[in-house]
Amino acid sequence: MFYWKKKFNFSGGSDKGADESHGGNNASKSSNSKTNLSKEKSSADIKKHSFDSNPGFRRQTIVPTAQSVVETRLSAEISREISEQPSRQTIDQESKAVKKSANLIRSSGTDNSLMNSQQPAQFDISKLSISDSNERSSEVLTEKLSSSQSLEKQVSSSGILTLKLYTGDGFALPFPLVYNPQLLSRLLNSSANKQPASKMEELAAVMENLKMTNNHNDYEAIPGNIATKYVPSTITLPGSSNLNPLIYFTIEFDNTTATIQPESGTMDHPVFNKISTFDVTRKLKHLRIDVFCRIPSILLPQSLLNNAQGNDVLEKVVNNQDVHILTHNLPLNLEEYTSNSVRLYNHKWIQIGENGAKLNLTIDFKPLSDKKLSIDDFELLKVIGKGSFGKVMQVKKKDTQKIYALKALRKAYIVNNSEIVHTIAERTVLARIECPFIVPLKFSFQSREKLYLVLALINGGELFYHLQREGRFSLSRSRFYTAELLVALESLHEMDIVYRDLKPENILLDYQGHIALCDFGLCKLDMKQDDRTSTFCGTPEYLAPELLLGHGYTRVVDWWTLGVLLYEMLTGLPPYYDEDVPKMYKKILQEPLRFPDGFDEDAKDLLVRLLNRDPAQRLGANGAIEIKKHPFFSQLSWKRLTLKGYIPPYKPPVEDTLDTSNFDSEFTAQRPVDSVVNDFLSESVQKQFGGWTYVGSEQLDSTQN
Numbered sequence: 001m002f003y004w005k006k007k008f009n010f011s012g013g014s015d016k017g018a019d020e021s022h023g024g025n026n027a028s029k030s031s032n033s034k035t036n037l038s039k040e041k042s043s044a045d046i047k048k049h050s051f052d053s054n055p056g057f058r059r060q061t062i063v064p065t066a067q068s069v070v071e072t073r074l075s076a077e078i079s080r081e082i083s084e085q086p087s088r089q090t091i092d093q094e095s096k097a098v099k100k101s102a103n104l105i106r107s108s109g110t111d112n113s114l115m116n117s118q119q120p121a122q123f124d125i126s127k128l129s130i131s132d133s134n135e136r137s138s139e140v141l142t143e144k145l146s147s148s149q150s151l152e153k154q155v156s157s158s159g160i161l162t163l164k165l166y167t168g169d170g171f172a173l174p175f176p177l178v179y180n181p182q183l184l185s186r187l188l189n190s191s192a193n194k195q196p197a198s199k200m201e202e203l204a205a206v207m208e209n210l211k212m213t214n215n216h217n218d219y220e221a222i223p224g225n226i227a228t229k230y231v232p233s234t235i236t237l238p239g240s241s242n243l244n245p246l247i248y249f250t251i252e253f254d255n256t257t258a259t260i261q262p263e264s265g266t267m268d269h270p271v272f273n274k275i276s277t278f279d280v281t282r283k284l285k286h287l288r289i290d291v292f293c294r295i296p297s298i299l300l301p302q303s304l305l306n307n308a309q310g311n312d313v314l315e316k317v318v319n320n321q322d323v324h325i326l327t328h329n330l331p332l333n334l335e336e337y338t339s340n341s342v343r344l345y346n347h348k349w350i351q352i353g354e355n356g357a358k359l360n361l362t363i364d365f366k367p368l369s370d371k372k373l374s375i376d377d378f379e380l381l382k383v384i385g386k387g388s389f390g391k392v393m394q395v396k397k398k399d400t401q402k403i404y405a406l407k408a409l410r411k412a413y414i415v416n417n418s419e420i421v422h423t424i425a426e427r428t429v430l431a432r433i434e435c436p437f438i439v440p441l442k443f444s445f446q447s448r449e450k451l452y453l454v455l456a457l458i459n460g461g462e463l464f465y466h467l468q469r470e471g472r473f474s475l476s477r478s479r480f481y482t483a484e485l486l487v488a489l490e491s492l493h494e495m496d497i498v499y500r501d502l503k504p505e506n507i508l509l510d511y512q513g514h515i516a517l518c519d520f521g522l523c524k525l526d527m528k529q530d531d532r533t534s535t536f537c538g539t540p541e542y543l544a545p546e547l548l549l550g551h552g553y554t555r556v557v558d559w560w561t562l563g564v565l566l567y568e569m570l571t572g573l574p575p576y577y578d579e580d581v582p583k584m585y586k587k588i589l590q591e592p593l594r595f596p597d598g599f600d601e602d603a604k605d606l607l608v609r610l611l612n613r614d615p616a617q618r619l620g621a622n623g624a625i626e627i628k629k630h631p632f633f634s635q636l637s638w639k640r641l642t643l644k645g646y647i648p649p650y651k652p653p654v655e656d657t658l659d660t661s662n663f664d665s666e667f668t669a670q671r672p673v674d675s676v677v678n679d680f681l682s683e684s685v686q687k688q689f690g691g692w693t694y695v696g697s698e699q700l701d702s703t704q705n
């Protein structure tokens with residue numbers, strides 16, 4: 001898409017030094033050498049950057065700053081112009097500039113033929129509301145901290161879960177394999193765990209038998225349930241000394257995943273003898289087990305290869321992608337165990353598939369006292385991204401060997417940019433929320449200079465990166481992501497949290513291709529159904545009209561952004577995009593919503609309703625359920641979706657948790673260090689970070705560490 005090409009070439013503005021160690025809140029964002037626009041940069045600044053050869057434009061979030069107030073005024077002025085109300089008599093220095101921009105916009109000319117549902121809402125714009133500066137005051141901070149303190153359970157829920165996986169049995173493939181004795185015997189012999197030659201003889205007899213019973217002379221396919229008995233679980237491909245698993249398992253707890261590959265055995269009967277540990281910081285009810293196969297297409301019968309098109313599973317094999325075989329949620333009931341170590345399963349055979357597939361395993365849970373963590377408890381592996389206030393690294397927790405994402409934030413920058421409230425809000429939201437589509441916080445801790453968030457590592461890449469590569473997504477893929485995001489936003493709203501910054505840049509894909517929403521820096525807490533706020537923040541392309549008009553908005557703004565995202569996924573372009581940001585704001589406020597020819601009717605209807613400029617009439621104004629009931633989602637079972645029960649339409653290429661190939665090499669090539677800083681912060685400032693620490697229970701401590 002042209003837009004993506006342009007975005008990809010969007011030139012960064014001032015580069016004030018992105019390194020967290022070198023200061024500045026101007027860090028470039030992750031992926032593809034982001035623009036180095038400061039987080040404070042207004043959208044008016046953004047428009048000034050020319051499209052040239054600088055790769056990797058990511059849209060910048062606007063956070064509430066003095067500049068935002070100017071922006072709010074600008075928006076109000078624009079709407080004043082649009083509504084053709086008389087402009088203000090007295091013009092101060094700031095509003096002069098504003099007026100100039102507004103005139104500029106007017107002279108550019110617009111199409112005023114509005115669709116009915118797109119009529120700009122009639123807001124009273126006569127009085128300007130200034131940015132919700134209360135949100136930033138330290139009194140409010142103290143209030144928020146104490147309210148989150150009282151809201152949180154003071155029960156410890158931390159511990160370590162140890163899983164020992166011994167062996168499996170009864171795994172079948174969802175498609176047949178080629179019966180090519182030569183190829184198969186080569187495979188059997190090349191495998192690290194050579195199968196006895198008698199296996200080939202046995203298979204020949206089975207095939208002979210099948211041929212007879214099917215009365216079929218040229219039978220070339222071994223049925224999927226029989227093939228697995230003869231094909232090794234791991235093979236060494238010619239010319240390689242690496243062991244390649246043909247079947248592998250992922251164990252997922254609280255979005256932290258372990259990939260377990262067999263060490264020997266057949267696909268039907270894999271032998272593992274592997275141990276994996278998980279940090280428990282919340283007592284989830286299940287451990288999720290997924291089984292995948294990775295079959296080289298050479299093993300598919302020619303007749304299947306010829307007919308692979310249109311068959312999801314076969315297309316994956318042809319394209320060298322892994323195929324999902326089955327999912328099982330293993331009950332844990334951890335909430336029953338708080339003080340004693342317990343063996344939950346003892347060498348037990350667990351039935352995990354309908355057709356007799358089972359696993360033999362042991363699971364132990366050991367509660368831990370809430371030990372405070374420090375950076376020394378982690379091995380720093382790779383830099384994977386940059387946020388505005390610091391970098392994000394892939395790390396290994398030394399005791400459990402689990403891989404996480406660690407976000408380090410420098411306190412001095414947070415204080416200098418009056419971001420304490422938003423930072424604490426991010427940590428609070430992450431600790432409270434239990435939604436499968438939101439990246440969970442595992443731990444948070446602090447030093448005198450820095451704050452640290454330890455998050456599940458989501459390594460399938462940003463949705464932004466995938467959309468950028470592919471230009472647009474298919475209808476079913478867009479529907480899948482929209483549905484999972486709808487559930488994520490719904491769970492935030494249920495906790496009276498408004499998200500405010502939905503965009504592909506803040507959405508990660510996990511190793512299976514499910515959504516994980518990240519970056520909660522713009523969330524606002526305690527926003528009940530009809531509560532209003534007026535902070536001017538978000539991302540220009542995604543700003544809702546009521547937010548632009550600056551007269552207060554409710555959490556319904558999130559449904560507008562969901563509409564913008566769906567439109568962008570389907571067309572490759574946000575609905576009212578313009579290079580010139582003030583023009584874009586004007587379009588958001590008044591331009592009709594247009595669709596390309598042949599646009600799906602249900603999608604169109606949903607978008608018209610989500611992108612309704614009147615928040616009171618917008619779909620979702622009465623809760624997420626309204627959106628869930630729309631015909632666009634009629635084929636979905638929301639229950640199944642919420643259990644991650646649908647196989648994602650796209651599986652990112654992810655080997656295991658160590659795999660960082662979906663992150664920009666600009667970051668992964670950097671040396672992972674926790675930079676030493678010597679900022680001095682007074683005790684009273686330090687106190688404001690008192691509630692940061694989290695090790696599984698809401699320990700809102702008042703001490704430094």
Ligand SMILES: Nc1ncnc2c1ncn2[C@@H]1O[C@H](COP(=O)(O)OP(=O)(O)OP(=O)(O)O)[C@@H](O)[C@H]1O
Nearest residue numbers: 030385386387388389392405455456457458519521
């Ligand atoms: N849990 C995670 N797993 C994998 N990558 C992550 C994770 N969290 C963040 N990242 C990567 O690090 C980048 C920066 O993180 P994030 O957006 O949270 O920082 P930020 O400072 O809040 O950014 P912003 O400047 O948008 O406020 C993300 O874009 C993403 O690529």
